[in-house]
Structures are given as C-alpha cells and as structure tokens.
Amino acid sequence: MELGKTAVVLGGSAAGLCTAGALAPYFDQVLVLERDVLPAEAEHRRGVPQSKHPHFLLNSGRRAIGELFPGFEDDLIAAGGLHLMPSMDAAYLDGEGWSARKRGAMTMIYGSRILIERVLRDEVRALGNVVIREGVSVNGLTVQGGGTRDGAVTGVDFSTYTGDEHVDADFVVDAMGRGSSVGSWLVAAGWPEPEVRTLDAKVTYTSRWYELPSPAERPASWWWQHLVIMPTPDKGEHPAEHEFLVNFFPIEGNRVIACMGSWGIEMPRTTDAFVESARRVRTPLFAAAMDQSTPTSEVHLTRSTGNKWRRYDRWATPPKGLVFVGDSICAFNPFYGQGISSAAMSALLLREHLSRARQLDAGFCSRFLAAQRKELTVPWSLAMARDQGYECAVGTEQVPEWRRRILAAVSGPAFSLIVGAAREYEVVDEHFAKVFNLDESLRDMMTNPRVLAALVRYRIRTALGRHRVPFGFDPQAEPPGTDYSPADANRAASPAAAR
Structure with a gap:
C-alpha cells in the first residue's frame, strides 16, 4: 500500500x-x-x-539488512566479505592468556x-x-x-x-x-x-591498513584470521599499551586493519609511533604480524566516540x-x-x-x-555498562563515584567470568552471542536461571581447578591452534553429520 x-x-x-x-x-x-x-x-x-577503522556487522544487523535487501549477505560474501566463526578463526587474548580454540554459537561476516x-x-x-x-x-x-x-x-x-x-x-x-x-x-x-543523554568515556582509537602475505608465505602457526587482545587485568606496573584493546581485523582482498584503542590514554598519531606502540602491547604476535605484512595506509585516528x-x-x-x-x-x-x-x-x-x-x-x-x-535501549545499556566504569567518562549519564568504582571493579572480572563460562557451557555461549549481537539484553541474560546456574557451576569448578576447556595460554607464545571443541560439536558441524 x-x-x-x-x-x-x-x-x-x-x-x-x-x-x-x-x-x-x-x-x-x-x-x-x-x-x-x-x-x-x-x-x-x-x-x-570512521570507514578507516574496523566495523563489525552484528548478526542482528545482518538479518535486518537481509530482510530489507534479500540476498545481501551472499552479495557481500561474493564481493569479498569473509564468513567466519570467531571462536575458531580468531586468536583471543583475555585475562592472563590466550583462550582455547573451539566451535561456538556465533558466526560473523568480516569486511x-x-x-x-x-x-x-x-x-x-x-x-x-x-x-x-x-x-x-x-x-x-x-x-x-x-x-x-x-x-x-x-x-x-x-x-x-x-x-x-x-x-x-x-x-x-x-x-x-x-x-x-x-x-x-x-x-x-x-x-x-x-x-540529550550523553556519556563520553574519552575513547580514542588509531588504525592502519595492511596487505597480508599470501597464504603460501604465511607462517605455519597462522591458523587464525583475526587477532583480539583485550586490556590487561593486571593492576600493577605495566606499559600503557597493556591497557589497549587491539584488533588485527581481517577484511576483503587479503587485507587487515591493525587497530589499537583505549579509554582516556593518548594514542599514537604517526606511523613510527604506531609501530613502536604495537611492540609494547601485551603479546609480541601483534607487532610480528604487522612486520610480516605490507602497510598500505597512513595512521588514522578518531576521537569522536561519545x-x-x-x-x-x-x-x-x-x-x-x-x-x-x-x-x-x-x-x-x-x-x-x-x-x-x-x-x-x-x-x-x-x-x-x-x-x-x-x-x-x-x-x-x-x-x-x-x-x-x-x-x-538494548545497545545503549550495553555501552553504559562498560563506559560508566571509567574515571575519565563525562556526560549526563556519569554515575556517582561510589557506583563508578563498583562498576570498574566488577565489569572486567564479570566479563571474563562470562567468557570463561561460555567456553564450557553451551547455554552461556548461546546467550552471550545473543547479547553481543543485540538479540538479547544483558539484563535478560543475567536473570536467566540456566545461565546463572552455569555461571555458578563454572565458578565452583574454577575454584577446584577442574576445567573442561583449557585457557590462559602464555601470551608471549603463539596461540594454540588445537581444536578443543567437544567431539559431538565437531561431529555435528561435519559435512558427514549434515547428510
């Protein structure tokens, strides 16, 4: 009509x-x-x-665009987009070390x-x-x-x-x-x-584009396509770069975007400073990957992030x-x-x-x-849950200092708890994927009885040293390429099982 x-x-x-x-x-x-x-x-x-920085097309966005333009996802992949499973295709450094590689509930299209x-x-x-x-x-x-x-x-x-x-x-x-x-x-x-509601956590991020070596020229240890390096949980003395959120983000055309960002920390603006900062992040793999790739751009910095x-x-x-x-x-x-x-x-x-x-x-x-x-309200609440914990954050949504301190103290460990439990419990993995992709609110996830029960079980097993999936691999070493997926998950994902 x-x-x-x-x-x-x-x-x-x-x-x-x-x-x-x-x-x-x-x-x-x-x-x-x-x-x-x-x-x-x-x-x-x-x-x-901002096109010079990494962009995630979340599953909720994928679906919405696909309904508006049927065939969009196929067209994006045909144009060079990469359909990947982050838990299998990304090397993820969180907490004290690398996470295990295993099948998960979430896939993404990178581009x-x-x-x-x-x-x-x-x-x-x-x-x-x-x-x-x-x-x-x-x-x-x-x-x-x-x-x-x-x-x-x-x-x-x-x-x-x-x-x-x-x-x-x-x-x-x-x-x-x-x-x-x-x-x-x-x-x-x-x-x-x-x-107007505002909150500016003084996020600054800086990116540089690279062409990857050909598949034949890449090191044998490069099973991964995406590197993610989360800020350190260490409260002691360490270089500022250990506080960075870092991505070596794959895009079309055998290229990546190397990106470093932080909350309230001055970021490198020149190519020399960018390379030097990369050498101080908390794993040598990021700088090594840059060294083996060919830069194709200058450094791009963005501050408009409130x-x-x-x-x-x-x-x-x-x-x-x-x-x-x-x-x-x-x-x-x-x-x-x-x-x-x-x-x-x-x-x-x-x-x-x-x-x-x-x-x-x-x-x-x-x-x-x-x-x-x-x-x-769903994406806004997710952004507030993280940014309100930073001392540098200013705006109408700035919280009282006592509350900010609580958020700062619990948000990092809570995130690591959820990520850890998602490694071992399918129900947490599924709901965390929904929250990440804006299909479910954080509140709904954290009030789900099955999720809460899995989190409690994981916390008890952690205290007893009884993990189903290993984690915390040495960040100074290469991330392990071993597939730690449960055997039934591998069978379910295999072509033979699908027939």
Whole structure:
C-alpha cells in the first residue's frame, strides 16, 4: 500500500541506504540526498571518516539488512566479505592468556565499512523508484505549525553546484549522523529543545591498513584470521599499551586493519609511533604480524566516540512526517560495533510500522519513536555498562563515584567470568552471542536461571581447578591452534553429520 508520493532520506551512508530500502515499497519515489559524491567502488570518502577503522556487522544487523535487501549477505560474501566463526578463526587474548580454540554459537561476516556500503549502494540502485542525488547540501526543512499538535515537516531545502532547490515531501528521515542539524532546525521552528543523554568515556582509537602475505608465505602457526587482545587485568606496573584493546581485523582482498584503542590514554598519531606502540602491547604476535605484512595506509585516528541519545521520543508532539535513524538519534561508542546494526534494525522497524499504517499522522511518528526507544535501549545499556566504569567518562549519564568504582571493579572480572563460562557451557555461549549481537539484553541474560546456574557451576569448578576447556595460554607464545571443541560439536558441524 502506497502511503505517499515522495519520501526523502537525508544522508546516503549505511543508515540512509537501509532506510531507502525500507521506504521503497510505500512511496512513488524515494529521494536520497547525500553530501558526498559517491564512489563506484569500495573507496573511502570524506563523509565517513570512521570507514578507516574496523566495523563489525552484528548478526542482528545482518538479518535486518537481509530482510530489507534479500540476498545481501551472499552479495557481500561474493564481493569479498569473509564468513567466519570467531571462536575458531580468531586468536583471543583475555585475562592472563590466550583462550582455547573451539566451535561456538556465533558466526560473523568480516569486511570493511567501505565494502559494506558499496554493496548496500548496489542494492539500493537496483530499486526502480529510489534516486540518489550526490553532492547535495541539505540547508533546512519546511514546516507548518511548528511545535503544535498539527506540526509537520512538509519538505526539504537543499543546494547543489547548480543552485538552490526544494522538494515537497510526504515523509522525511534524518540519517545525517552525529552532526545532523535537524534538531536545531526543529527547535528554531517551534519544537522544544530535546533532552540529550550523553556519556563520553574519552575513547580514542588509531588504525592502519595492511596487505597480508599470501597464504603460501604465511607462517605455519597462522591458523587464525583475526587477532583480539583485550586490556590487561593486571593492576600493577605495566606499559600503557597493556591497557589497549587491539584488533588485527581481517577484511576483503587479503587485507587487515591493525587497530589499537583505549579509554582516556593518548594514542599514537604517526606511523613510527604506531609501530613502536604495537611492540609494547601485551603479546609480541601483534607487532610480528604487522612486520610480516605490507602497510598500505597512513595512521588514522578518531576521537569522536561519545555515546549520545537525542530523546525525540519524549516530545509530547513530535512533528508529523519525520523520523530519525542511526547516529542522528542515537550514536554509540564505536568500540562496541553497534552502529550499523542498530541503524539497520531501526530501518527494518520503520518498514514494519509502514506496513501497518493507514496514514502518516502524528500518531504514526509517536508510535515509531516509542518502539524505536525500546529497541535502542538494548545497545545503549550495553555501552553504559562498560563506559560508566571509567574515571575519565563525562556526560549526563556519569554515575556517582561510589557506583563508578563498583562498576570498574566488577565489569572486567564479570566479563571474563562470562567468557570463561561460555567456553564450557553451551547455554552461556548461546546467550552471550545473543547479547553481543543485540538479540538479547544483558539484563535478560543475567536473570536467566540456566545461565546463572552455569555461571555458578563454572565458578565452583574454577575454584577446584577442574576445567573442561583449557585457557590462559602464555601470551608471549603463539596461540594454540588445537581444536578443543567437544567431539559431538565437531561431529555435528561435519559435512558427514549434515547428510
């Protein structure tokens, strides 16, 4: 059922592209307005500086994009994306040492942000009623009855290299990201200043791209494709780099992104400083892997990492004909890899609401904002659970010092407890995978009786030194390539068992 003649999406990044797919069945035309001139291939562009860092496409995001664009996952893999099982394909250093390699509940598709967006652009351009206009600056919105019960957004003013233009719109979606001016335009038109919740844990991360040696040239010990080095639990004296969260992150084209990040620590900005810092992280494998690979970029550093939620859902009279998707409404600390997946889930939620709508009145926008609030609460709570424990964190969600100290003291050990129990108990592994992929809240997981029972059993077995799966392998040595999966898990995963 068509709900209008023209829908306009402000922004052509991942959030805007997913939204265009959601809108296409319900409008005669969907117009995407994008500031950059978009590359034909997977290339960096000015409007997405974070594309130079690793991006996780969580399973919830994979599913959402797949529902919006059937075949997307196959297309992404055909374009070079890597379908991996992290517990088998990643060497993971947590706690005192390397974790064991074994089959797990979670798989992921690895690829660069620029590849994900290129495949998304191809999907959107295949839709006959979607037009992407590039090199466009959005200058404002046309509204009527600003701030009143009948207030509505009715069009968009923009400019191109040929001059100023205007388009009347039945529906507008703000997907312009963290720096969106839409909120300011609405306030100027009569709507109240929205409440904004913030927490900036002073996360800085720095990345450099490398080409891997060919498979024939790689060391025999490189069974892994992804390296993950978690911050040290050691409270004694150690180099600052031991506090880094480190990734040697595989992407398409036999390449990796070497990335180091931290909470509140100055990060290297030059190539020389980057290499020297890499040599001081808590395993020599990271620097050794860099040494055996060929650098293909300079060092890229990002500081814009604060959590920010514009609470448009709390407006008594939100504007008719306008909703928000992606970072324009809720931006997360990028360390947690929630951005693209959260935006895709909002776009899918929008499509579901459009499919049930008879008209796009103020009630539609209120209902969507309320449902979106419930969905955003899951990733927001996960980000708060970690970032509120840092002394350097500032913002409206900063907690009292006594509470911060408790969070700082328990969050690391609690995380290690869950990761350890997931090695040995399938129920913890399954639910932890759901939480990581935004399919379940942390609260729901930690109140599940079966999960709690498994955590208690694991803690008792740890105290008795009775582990089913070894862990804590020497971080100064190569991570063990032995498959410690239970025999039944290997049989279940084998081609013979599948027949």
